[in-house]
Amino acid sequence: MRPEIKEYNYDWLMGHAVAAAAKVPAGMQKETELTLRYIPNFRGVAESFINAGPPGIQFMGLLAKYYENILAARDQGKMIVGTTFCNTPAILYAMDIVPATFEVLTAIGCLIWKRGMFDYMDYCCEVGMPETSCSSQRGFLGAYLAGLCEKIDFVICDTPGVCDTNANAFAFASAYLDKPFFQLNYPSSIGDDRSQTYHIDDYKAMIRFIEKQCGKKLDYDRLAEILKEIDKQDALTADMEDMLMLVPTPIPPIFNVIIYASRFCFAGHKIYTEILETMVETSKQRVAAGVPGSASGEEKLRAFMCYIDHYTVDMNFYDYLEERGVAHTGSILTRNFRDDNKYVQDLEGSSYGIDTSTPDAMLDSIAQMNARYPMVRSIRGPYDKHGMWLEESLALAKMYNADCILYNGTPGCRNTWGMIKPFARDMEKYGYPTHIMNDDAFDDRVESWDATKERLDEFFHVRGLL
Amino acid sequence: MKIFNDAATQVQCESITQWKKEGKPVVGYTCSYAPAEIFYAADILPVRLRGIETEGMEVADTYFGPFICSFPKCILQLAGKGKFSFLDGAIITPGCDGMRRLDECWRKAGEDFDGIVPDYFYYFDVPHKSENHGMAWYIEEVKELIKSLENHFNVSITNEKLKTAIKVFNKGRRILKEIEDLRGKDDVVVSGTDVFAATVAGTVIPRDEYTKELKKWATALKKRKTSLSKEKKRVMLVGSVSDEIDLFQLIENTDKAIIVGENLCFGIRYQGNEISEDGDPLESLAAHYLGASVCPRMFGKYKERLKILKDRIDHTKAEGVIMQNIRFCDLHGAENALFERDLEAIGIPCLRVEREYGPHIDAGRMKLRINAFLERIDAKSDQKSTEPLSVSA
Numbered sequence: 112m113r114p115e116i117k118e119y120n121y122d123w124l125m126g127h128a129v130a131a132a133a134k135v136p137a138g139m140q141k142e143t144e145l146t147l148r149y150i151p152n153f154r155g156v157a158e159s160f161i162n163a164g165p166p167g168i169q170f171m172g173l174l175a176k177y178y179e180n181i182l183a184a185r186d187q188g189k190m191i192v193g194t195t196f197c198n199t200p201a202i203l204y205a206m207d208i209v210p211a212t213f214e215v216l217t218a219i220g221c222l223i224w225k226r227g228m229f230d231y232m233d234y235c236c237e238v239g240m241p242e243t244s245c246s247s248q249r250g251f252l253g254a255y256l257a258g259l260c261e262k263i264d265f266v267i268c269d270t271p272g273v274c275d276t277n278a279n280a281f282a283f284a285s286a287y288l289d290k291p292f293f294q295l296n297y298p299s300s301i302g303d304d305r306s307q308t309y310h311i312d313d314y315k316a317m318i319r320f321i322e323k324q325c326g327k328k329l330d331y332d333r334l335a336e337i338l339k340e341i342d343k344q345d346a347l348t349a350d351m352e353d354m355l356m357l358v359p360t361p362i363p364p365i366f367n368v369i370i371y372a373s374r375f376c377f378a379g380h381k382i383y384t385e386i387l388e389t390m391v392e393t394s395k396q397r398v399a400a401g402v403p404g405s406a407s408g409e410e411k412l413r414a415f416m417c418y419i420d421h422y423t424v425d426m427n428f429y430d431y432l433e434e435r436g437v438a439h440t441g442s443i444l445t446r447n448f449r450d451d452n453k454y455v456q457d458l459e460g461s462s463y464g465i466d467t468s469t470p471d472a473m474l475d476s477i478a479q480m481n482a483r484y485p486m487v488r489s490i491r492g493p494y495d496k497h498g499m500w501l502e503e504s505l506a507l508a509k510m511y512n513a514d515c516i517l518y519n520g521t522p523g524c525r526n527t528w529g530m531i532k533p534f535a536r537d538m539e540k541y542g543y544p545t546h547i548m549n550d551d552a553f554d555d556r557v558e559s560w561d562a563t564k565e566r567l568d569e570f571f572h573v574r575g576l577l
Numbered sequence: 578m579k580i581f582n583d584a585a586t587q588v589q590c591e592s593i594t595q596w597k598k599e600g601k602p603v604v605g606y607t608c609s610y611a612p613a614e615i616f617y618a619a620d621i622l623p624v625r626l627r628g629i630e631t632e633g634m635e636v637a638d639t640y641f642g643p644f645i646c647s648f649p650k651c652i653l654q655l656a657g658k659g660k661f662s663f664l665d666g667a668i669i670t671p672g673c674d675g676m677r678r679l680d681e682c683w684r685k686a687g688e689d690f691d692g693i694v695p696d697y698f699y700y701f702d703v704p705h706k707s708e709n710h711g712m713a714w715y716i717e718e719v720k721e722l723i724k725s726l727e728n729h730f731n732v733s734i735t736n737e738k739l740k741t742a743i744k745v746f747n748k749g750r751r752i753l754k755e756i757e758d759l760r761g762k763d764d765v766v767v768s769g770t771d772v773f774a775a776t777v778a779g780t781v782i783p784r785d786e787y788t789k790e791l792k793k794w795a796t797a798l799k800k801r802k803t804s805l806s807k808e809k810k811r812v813m814l815v816g817s818v819s820d821e822i823d824l825f826q827l828i829e830n831t832d833k834a835i836i837v838g839e840n841l842c843f844g845i846r847y848q849g850n851e852i853s854e855d856g857d858p859l860e861s862l863a864a865h866y867l868g869a870s871v872c873p874r875m876f877g878k879y880k881e882r883l884k885i886l887k888d889r890i891d892h893t894k895a896e897g898v899i900m901q902n903i904r905f906c907d908l909h910g911a912e913n914a915l916f917e918r919d920l921e922a923i924g925i926p927c928l929r930v931e932r933e934y935g936p937h938i939d940a941g942r943m944k945l946r947i948n949a950f951l952e953r954i955d956a957k958s959d960q961k962s963t964e965p966l967s968v969s970a
Contacts, residue, residue, distance in 0.1 A: 239914020271705035528642030529678025
């Protein structure tokens with residue numbers, strides 16, 4: 112790593128940039144416009160969120176709060192845990208632990224920092240991680256391994272059996288820095304009694320591990336409060352999902368990332384509930400006015416992202432969809448798979464419920480919820496088996512009236528790259544034009560955004576979609 | 578030794594052909610987590626699937642994406658080319674992301690290439706942890722596998738037969754351990770290439786025949802007097818899955834090194850430990866195959882694996898460790914880096930090298946790096962010998 116990069120504490124740098132950005136829209140319109148001129152490197156991303164209206168502005172505040180929590184943890188006597196996006200932070204918040212979610216932190220860096228997370232990604236390779244490992248962890252992890260972040264007390268991941276590359280990054284971090292490590296592990300099936308029991312046993316083991324690290328017991332009253340808040344959030348998300356089914360949808364592409372990134376950061380916290388409430392309200396107003404979510408005012412095409420979105424510099428991907436009038440009908444990350452959602456009706460065993468009546472019921476609920484987090488839910492087993500990627504994608508593409516399927520991931524995703532070709536072929540057989548994006552969602556050096564954009568345009572043109 | 582070499586260097590060796598002639602079934606498996614004993618108990622020949630003899634990648638590249646390790650790709654390529662036509666069954670295990678995707682890629686290839694998917698095609702779901710519920714899951718999986726084999730092949734796998742199988746396999750393990758002990762002596766009488774070939778052969782040849790041949794070979798080895806280790810550097814080979822005899826030859830043909838131990842999926846680490854012959858055979862199998870696993874897929878057990886490696890280094894008196902990982906093998910790639918850091922810190926020279934599985938098209942590059950590494954060990958030895966003796970207080 113270049114010495115000048117090491118001169119800045121990464122958490123402090125990003126935390127303060129995000130905090131400052133969150134204040135930009137607080138002034139008069141003229142003040143905001145003037146401020147944007149002074150932050151040319153951050154303007155793209157800040158403007159995209161400001162233009163998204165109140166939910167976008169609230170989301171900037173949420174990111175600022177997320178960093179504030181990390182930066183203030185030590186002074187407040189709280190522990191910090193390194194964890195992954197597909198592990199709900201609910202249990203951590205119930206134990207007053209601050210989550211540092213590697214993928215979220217990498218994505219924030221990718222979106223905001225003009226030169227991307229390249230220096231940090233490369234640092235991981237300098238200390239021995241293979242360059243072929245997933246970039247979604249390598250960004251933040253590089254900064255962390257270089258000692259440029261707040262110290263993490265222990266590491267938890269829930270991807271063994273789901274995405275070994277992901278799990279490997281966390282195992283590496285733990286071994287490299289000699290931090291305690293716990294893995295939640297997932298069998299290849301979902302919804303059957305045997306795997307349900309396994310989830311609960313595993314989750315209970317994780318709680319014992321956390322209690323040991325913290326030296327205190329889980330506060331079930333606090334957990335109940337958090338689960339009740341998640342219950343509200345799930346209902347609001349279901350409202351959003353329902354409106355996403357409308358043609359045209361009142362939901363702009365950028366709302367998708369706000370829904371899931373906020374969930375990964377603050378599931379069970381009021382700050383996330385408030386954003387969802389604003390999004391629901393904004394979207395309902397659009398429905399009433401008959402206005403599509405797209406800024407162009409026209410919905411020309413409905414795309415279903417069968418995996419993840421694209422997060423490199425600024426909000427390029429979301430802006431591109433807006434410009435082309437392409438509705439984003441969600442990705443693997445967007446949906447929560449709560450039991451009363453419309454889309455789970457035909458997907459037996461794929462959903463979870465929340466029961467706060469007893470401590471055991473709460474643990475069962477949260478274990479089942481966690482087992483249905485993105486990725487953990489649908490790519491743990493063979494893609495064409497019950498409840499897995501193909502079945503889920505087909506059901507969602509149909510329900511959300513998708514015109515085409517877009518796959519986007521990272522070259523580090525051994526799991527999806529191991530099956531994407533047969534998957535895409537099957538989707539085509541079912542009548543969905545499917546495009547495999549060859550970029551890295553977090554690293555523009557793999558394929559420049561311009562090249563990615565051109566390939567998308569080519570796909571839409573050749574398949575007669577746009 | 579010829580029988581071992583043949584078995585280790587051919588996808589369908591003579592033993593498999595003979596077995597098929599007797600009308601008995603052969604089942605292939607992809608990973609060391611599948612207990613071979615249960616096949617023995619059913620009079621089925623278990624054959625560990627391998628990717629040797631691959632001459633192209635056009636079939637594999639049709640189904641796998643570009644960022645996948647070449648080991649599962651080579652297996653799929655061979656399947657697509659009909660090289661596994663002798664299989665009556667195949668068992669896929671989630672050893673890693675690439676290996677578990679072999680399940681759907683092979684099945685899907687079967688839609689395009691007639692007859693390449695064996696009638697019996699089974700997904701054996703191995704957990705990533707060996708704590709109570711992980712162990713219970715694994716035992717349940719073994720029970721399911723047994724039931725499925727019984728139904729498909731019309732066989733009966735009883736606890737008694739499993740106990741017998743464990744005893745038979747243990748015999749071979751004990752002999753391998755004796756051979757392993759020979760490699761730890763100052764004068765090593767057997768090359769790493771030969772030991773590895775004999776070990777790989779154990780994953781292919783019918784067990785009774787294998788044990789008999791191994792016994793003969795071990796007896797002969799014990800009588801050998803000629804040291805093969807004189808003037809040679811003693812090295813260990815660790816890392817990604819390898820069944821490639823030519824990789825061993827590449828190192829030993831430098832005439833500067835002898836491989837005195839390996840920590841590879843096909844190597845002694847798998848065959849070396851005995852399985853308990855007392856108690857419930859399923860629990861014994863689980864304790865061995867899952868509980869004693871040293872594969873980095875068992876996340877969070879780095880320290881245990883480092884200790885095992887250090888013990889092996891001590892036992893074999895290895896002077897250096899060659900760590901290889903197949904490109905896109907993140908698990909071994911990352912762990913090799915940690916091993917390198919921790920072993921170098923205690924003065925054990927390490928070479929970390931990335932490579933492709935299959936045809937050794939980059940043998941020149943590998944040879945260059947191995948030679949440079951051996952020179953480095955040489956230089957270190959020279960330095961040690963010229964250093965003044967330390968005098969304890």
